[in-house]
Amino acid sequence: MSILIKNVIFNNKKKDILIESNEIKKIDNEINISADEIINAKESKAILPGFINCHTHAAMTLLRGFADDLPLNEWLFNRIFPAEEKLTNEDIYWGTKLALIEMIKSGTIFINEMYLFRGIEGVACAIEEMGIRAVLGICTDDFNFEKVKEFKIPQNTDLIEYAIAPHAIYTAGEKVLKWAKEMSDKNDMLIHMHLSETNKEVMDAIEHYGKRPVNYLNDLGLINDKCIFAHSIWLNNDELDILDEKGCSLVYNPSSNMKLASGVFRFEEIKDKRINICLGTDGSASNNNLDMIEEMKMGALLQKTNDIDPTSGKSEDMLKIATENGAKALRKKTGKIEEGYLADLILIDLEKPHFNPCYNLTSSLVYAANGDCVTDVICNGKLIMKDREIEGEKEVFEKVKEISKKFI
Amino acid sequence: MSILIKNVIFNNKKKDILIESNEIKKIDNEINISADEIINAKESKAILPGFINCHTHAAMTLLRGFADDLPLNEWLFNRIFPAEEKLTNEDIYWGTKLALIEMIKSGTIFINEMYLFRGIEGVACAIEEMGIRAVLGICTDDFNFEKVKEFKIPQNTDLIEYAIAPHAIYTAGEKVLKWAKEMSDKNDMLIHMHLSETNKEVMDAIEHYGKRPVNYLNDLGLINDKCIFAHSIWLNNDELDILDEKGCSLVYNPSSNMKLASGVFRFEEIKDKRINICLGTDGSASNNNLDMIEEMKMGALLQKTNDIDPTSGKSEDMLKIATENGAKALRKKTGKIEEGYLADLILIDLEKPHFNPCYNLTSSLVYAANGDCVTDVICNGKLIMKDREIEGEKEVFEKVKEISKKFI
Numbered sequence: 001m002s003i004l005i006k007n008v009i010f011n012n013k014k015k016d017i018l019i020e021s022n023e024i025k026k027i028d029n030e031i032n033i034s035a036d037e038i039i040n041a042k043e044s045k046a047i048l049p050g051f052i053n054c055h056t057h058a059a060m061t062l063l064r065g066f067a068d069d070l071p072l073n074e075w076l077f078n079r080i081f082p083a084e085e086k087l088t089n090e091d092i093y094w095g096t097k098l099a100l101i102e103m104i105k106s107g108t109i110f111i112n113e114m115y116l117f118r119g120i121e122g123v124a125c126a127i128e129e130m131g132i133r134a135v136l137g138i139c140t141d142d143f144n145f146e147k148v149k150e151f152k153i154p155q156n157t158d159l160i161e162y163a164i165a166p167h168a169i170y171t172a173g174e175k176v177l178k179w180a181k182e183m184s185d186k187n188d189m190l191i192h193m194h195l196s197e198t199n200k201e202v203m204d205a206i207e208h209y210g211k212r213p214v215n216y217l218n219d220l221g222l223i224n225d226k227c228i229f230a231h232s233i234w235l236n237n238d239e240l241d242i243l244d245e246k247g248c249s250l251v252y253n254p255s256s257n258m259k260l261a262s263g264v265f266r267f268e269e270i271k272d273k274r275i276n277i278c279l280g281t282d283g284s285a286s287n288n289n290l291d292m293i294e295e296m297k298m299g300a301l302l303q304k305t306n307d308i309d310p311t312s313g314k315s316e317d318m319l320k321i322a323t324e325n326g327a328k329a330l331r332k333k334t335g336k337i338e339e340g341y342l343a344d345l346i347l348i349d350l351e352k353p354h355f356n357p358c359y360n361l362t363s364s365l366v367y368a369a370n371g372d373c374v375t376d377v378i379c380n381g382k383l384i385m386k387d388r389e390i391e392g393e394k395e396v397f398e399k400v401k402e403i404s405k406k407f408i
Numbered sequence: 409m410s411i412l413i414k415n416v417i418f419n420n421k422k423k424d425i426l427i428e429s430n431e432i433k434k435i436d437n438e439i440n441i442s443a444d445e446i447i448n449a450k451e452s453k454a455i456l457p458g459f460i461n462c463h464t465h466a467a468m469t470l471l472r473g474f475a476d477d478l479p480l481n482e483w484l485f486n487r488i489f490p491a492e493e494k495l496t497n498e499d500i501y502w503g504t505k506l507a508l509i510e511m512i513k514s515g516t517i518f519i520n521e522m523y524l525f526r527g528i529e530g531v532a533c534a535i536e537e538m539g540i541r542a543v544l545g546i547c548t549d550d551f552n553f554e555k556v557k558e559f560k561i562p563q564n565t566d567l568i569e570y571a572i573a574p575h576a577i578y579t580a581g582e583k584v585l586k587w588a589k590e591m592s593d594k595n596d597m598l599i600h601m602h603l604s605e606t607n608k609e610v611m612d613a614i615e616h617y618g619k620r621p622v623n624y625l626n627d628l629g630l631i632n633d634k635c636i637f638a639h640s641i642w643l644n645n646d647e648l649d650i651l652d653e654k655g656c657s658l659v660y661n662p663s664s665n666m667k668l669a670s671g672v673f674r675f676e677e678i679k680d681k682r683i684n685i686c687l688g689t690d691g692s693a694s695n696n697n698l699d700m701i702e703e704m705k706m707g708a709l710l711q712k713t714n715d716i717d718p719t720s721g722k723s724e725d726m727l728k729i730a731t732e733n734g735a736k737a738l739r740k741k742t743g744k745i746e747e748g749y750l751a752d753l754i755l756i757d758l759e760k761p762h763f764n765p766c767y768n769l770t771s772s773l774v775y776a777a778n779g780d781c782v783t784d785v786i787c788n789g790k791l792i793m794k795d796r797e798i799e800g801e802k803e804v805f806e807k808v809k810e811i812s813k814k815f816i
Contacts, residue, residue, distance in 0.1 A: 061764075061765075064765065064767075064772070065765075065772045066765075066767045068723060068768070069708075069718065070719065075718070098764060102761035258709035258710070258713040259712060259718065259775070260718050261713055261715070261716050261720075264713065287775070288772070289762055289776040289777075294778065298706075301666035301667055301706070302666070304668075305665070305666040305672065305710065305714075306713075308669050310477065310479060310480060310483070310667065310668050310669045313477075314476075315476060315477060351805065353698075356506060356805045356809065357470065357472065357808050357811070359472075359473045359815065359816065360473050360474075363473035363696070364472070364473045367473065367695070368473060370702065370778040370780060371778070372778060394759075397759065397764045400764050400765050401764065403765070404765030404766075404767065
């Protein structure tokens, strides 16, 4: 399979880009060869690396807008958890498909996913069918641990790499965490985990373990450069030093943190450390969408207002955490447009008001645009969205409508 | 001219809506009469009142993304002001058209506009051509006051009502402010003004006048229920009491306030007063778009994170300030869908991931959607956008591209 993209705007210049198999083969002023698929961007589309969403619970699309504007405990314990109990594994498959459609339509080609362990086979199936990449976390806690331990981890595929996802220190005890560490060491698996999302989590750790979450995890030997910690808001300087020394990845989730009033990620203080900052939307029950372009704007504006400094949260930093930093965390040669990189690319429509005029594409993308500017998506060398059309979209909406009736 | 909208979702039910002349004539389960235009929404579109953007500088679209992530003074004095000097009055006409296209495409049908006085005729012309409503502020300050005084205020039209817009207390001195008050009294004109956007503005007022901005304006007799004050962030309780007693309108500008790190509007403390809170995007040099749906989300999330309370900034409050409160401030019978109200309506596409599933339309609109969900726009009884197509859009983009070259 080869794709030739003609007359596309790349770094402010008109270029042709050739994709062969799953790789960016050539970038040049003009490439005139035959290809299985030719896309003529007519200088009205720009090309960007696809977005990498480093913290998702895809099937929570099923609970989008089901409960909002509530105190955290009421939202989680009285609304979300009871609703999740009603979800069948098939529902999770359809909810994941819905999420992937929304993600592809807003330019995401790679996710760091964790959701209810019991639904993991449906999640994997949905990902393979929709054609984007995922690091798929095997989500474990004290309740499901016995089942998880018996789970035969599937082989990684071209698109899916399995990771260990101990949910959080308040749901997964020492036994689970130590097992996660062993599995990660033995099989070279990434670890995906919630960390210090709320101040309560920190206070509880001090009460139960006599130490803060990062110290607790570090003393268990769990912290290393394979760790991707979501949220990571309530960290003190000593904890940051540990995460820095170990070269961890932290995921900034601005919309979710704002919507749930969790607190503010210390972006400017962290960004020059060895810590690798990524961007994520979280699940769509606490966002409520999966639009990485909107997430970049939220991420930038939240930092400015919190630091009382308009130079905080620069647009180019947001684009970096949404692309190449995500690739670094998830250990794939993607997130950049260079010959030899994976062909995980998106085209965006410059004939929208948001890109007119366009003095600086990154600024226009982050501050003016939204996910609907994405016209075409290529992942692993395959064209998975063309002119905003994705196969099977309507069927998914209909299935989801049926599923949603059990919550009304 | 009559428009019949069939099978549209209104308050969660399928309805037919008849528009005659510029009015909502009838809302019923089924209306079977002939009409000049029939739109069949096929139960896949919902109808909402069009949005009312209560603080805009439309032609600043020309400077969208021209300067970002800079300290406020550098941004304003070294970048924006010098660029504005290069704008011809014709440029302002085209920049306004660009803004109006973006606004219509994201569902706005009414704006409270102020921009450079010298361009006002072009602005009026663009508004009439594009067909949305405006309160058009005659923007005055110490520099242009002699010219403004001589300006013969045009007759109001079906779409445009003129207002007095003294820019701010730091640009318009006592003489200008007193004249504004006289004009407003004599001609029953609204007053549109920036107020207490930054703490510096307040500190300077105390230094120069020995009092805070609201006290200063109140002592000049300027404050009454015809006043619409943009930003209004740095107000103390005494100032809020004055604004409350006088029944003023205040405009919440969340994106701009976040992007310029101006501070946070005290939404929850103000919302139960007689003060009428409206929503605005500000100009697109400090936002950088004009999308009222995104603005509602920003507005909600900023309050939650600032108050450390997920129940602050509820979605239904955001929809109210973006519609009916704007109508109240601008004194038009719009912002609601009821028989006898002006036919200022938008249709939104429910076949997008953001509305699937849909437990609560307001939540989905505010937290999940963006302006691109708007498919059709009716203003003053006329269909000004059909299936996202607006006449003359391409020409405007081309003109603007030409104009933007002088800034590169």
